[in-house]
Amino acid sequence: MSRPRIVIVGAGFAGYQTARTLSRLAKGAAEIVLVNPHDYFLYVPLLPEVATGILEPRRISVSIPGTLPDVRLMLGEADHIDLDGRRVGLVDPEGNRREISYDRLVLSAGSVNKLLPIPGVTEHAHGFRGMPEALYLRDHMTRQIELADVADDPAERDARCTFVVVGAGYTGTEVAAHGKLFTDELAGHQPSLRDREPPRWMLLDIAPRVLPGLPGHMAETAERVLTRRGVEVAMGVSVAEATKEGVRLTDDRFVPTHSLVWCVGVRPDPLVGDLGLPTEKGRLCVDEYLNVPGHPEVFACGDAAAVPDLTQPGEITPMTAQHAWRQGKTAAQNIAASCGKGERSPYRHRDLGFVVDLGGFQAAANPLRVPLSGPVAKAVTRGYHLAAMPGNRVRTGADWLLDAALSRQAVQMGLVRSDAVPLENSSPELPVRTYA
Structure with missing residues (x-):
């Protein structure tokens, strides 16, 4: 008999956790195929x-x-x-169309x-979902500080030293x-900037406080650390319009800037909406077993799925990495x-519990509902991440030790151009192909 x-x-x-758990359970009795644009779990x-x-x-x-x-990675x-x-169509990295059949399908x-x-946000803002966006932001911050150092116009210098982040959840x-610590260090190496005001950072959100949805003490810790560091935290405020010269806020202030980082949240991959199946808040409806009703061979989990929250009847689980990781394990077992x-x-x-890394020796955490902040929370946060990572733990720990002992290497690699990471991108894990 052929393997399913x-x-x-x-x-x-x-998806990664589903594949990992299934490979342990199947022990070769099933063919497991993982379809992904690149060959790594991020x-x-x-x-x-x-x-x-x-x-x-x-x-x-x-x-x-x-x-x-x-x-088998495809x-x-x-x-x-x-x-x-029962077929999945895909486009490989070289633009070729392929199809693969399935006996069971997991949508993750x-x-x-x-x-x-x-107005203007899709043209002038950049998101923060994938590696290309992170590499672009690293180059962009470095470039803005270096260009500010040689700017003759004080207004241009101030605009290049201003960074606006929209969305005060985890990511923002x-x-x-x-980012504030990084640009402060960069400015300290530039002759004309080191004796001036440090780079300006603004964190905006229409919510009444940072980290909405998390315990109050974590929000208080985060806002206190950010404020002491010099970040302008503006709650109840967002962007009304973005232009090449800067952003106009909903309180009618205009902030000259070349840097707008968009962290207002996420939406399910557009592939979900193309299925023609029932959705809730854009996420594919599944039962408590992560099964798609009417399709016993199809399962869904993670951000793509509206998974019933059995601890809060009538609600669906939030779109968080913790839920996605555990749902992958349940999907594999089912x-x-x-x-x-x-x-x-x-x-x-x-x-x-939750952990939020605030840079330096600062963090906020509440493991087992115990409120922590400062270096202790930082240790818990990094310990949690090392335990959760499925690989590269030693190398990650080594980088943390080197960062504590040495200054960072601030250079532009120029690997990702601005037009390769548009905000409106159905695949933020891949840079958009651009042609000169």
């Missing part, structure tokens, strides 16, 4: 540290062939699913930048916290059960 083929679309937290929570020169890009890029030897971006014919395509109808808060190995179980999870 299980195709997993997307190698984010949910540990997104540490992306701000790549953007600010603490970690090298490969530290948080975990090799799929190197860590999932029993999983490089490509899935853009069509034939549910009746993840998410893309959330867009809002604000960490980008602002790390797929194995559908093939006759074990019994299926519903997805149920209670949060054990």
Whole structure:
């Protein structure tokens, strides 16, 4: 008898964990195929540290062939699913169209930048979802400080030294916290900037406080650290219009800047909406077993799926890495059960705490609901990330030690151009192909 083929679309937290757990459960009894645009799993929570020169890009890029030897990696971006014919269509990195059939399908395509109808934002802002965007931001910050150093016009110098982050959730808060330290250090190496006011950072959100949805003490810690560091935290304020010269805020202030970082949230991958199946908040409806109703051979998890939250009846689980990671494990177990190995179980999870890295020796955490801040929270945060990463732990730890002992290497690599990372991008994990 031929082995059943299980195709997993997307190698984010949910897809990678599904593949890893399935490979352990199947033990060669099933063919596991992972469709992904690149050959690594990206540990997104540490992306701000790549953007600010603490970690090298490969530290948080975990090799799929190197860590999932029993999983067949098919490089490509899935853009069509034939549910009746049980086939997945994709485009490989060289532009060739391919198809693959499946007996079981796991949709874990993840998410893309959330867009809002604000004039000028898609043209002048950049998101922060994938490695190309992080590498672009690192070059961009370095370039703006270096250009500010040689600017004759004080207005131009101030604009280049101003950075605006929209969205005070996990990502925006960490980008602002790390970015401020990074640009301060960069400015300290520039002759005409070291004796002037340090670079200006603004963190905006229409929410009443930073880190909305997280425990109050974490928000208070984050805002206190940011404020002491010199970040202007403006709650209840957002961008009304973006232009080449700067941004106009909803309180009618105009902020001259060349740097607008968009961290307002995410939306499910457009592939989900193309299926023609029921969705909730743009996410594919599934039952508590992560099964798509009417399609017993199809499962979905992570940001692409509206998974019922059994701890809060009537709600769906948030789009977080913690939920995606655990849903991947449940999906794998239920797929194995559908093939006759074990019994299926519903997805149920209670949060054990959160961690937010604020750069330097600062962090906010509440492991097992114990409120922590400062160096202790920093140790817990880094310990959590090392435990959660499926590889590269020693190299990541070594980079942290080197960062504590040495100054960062502030150079532009020029690998990712601005037009290669547009905000409106259905695949933020890949740079858009541009032609000179």
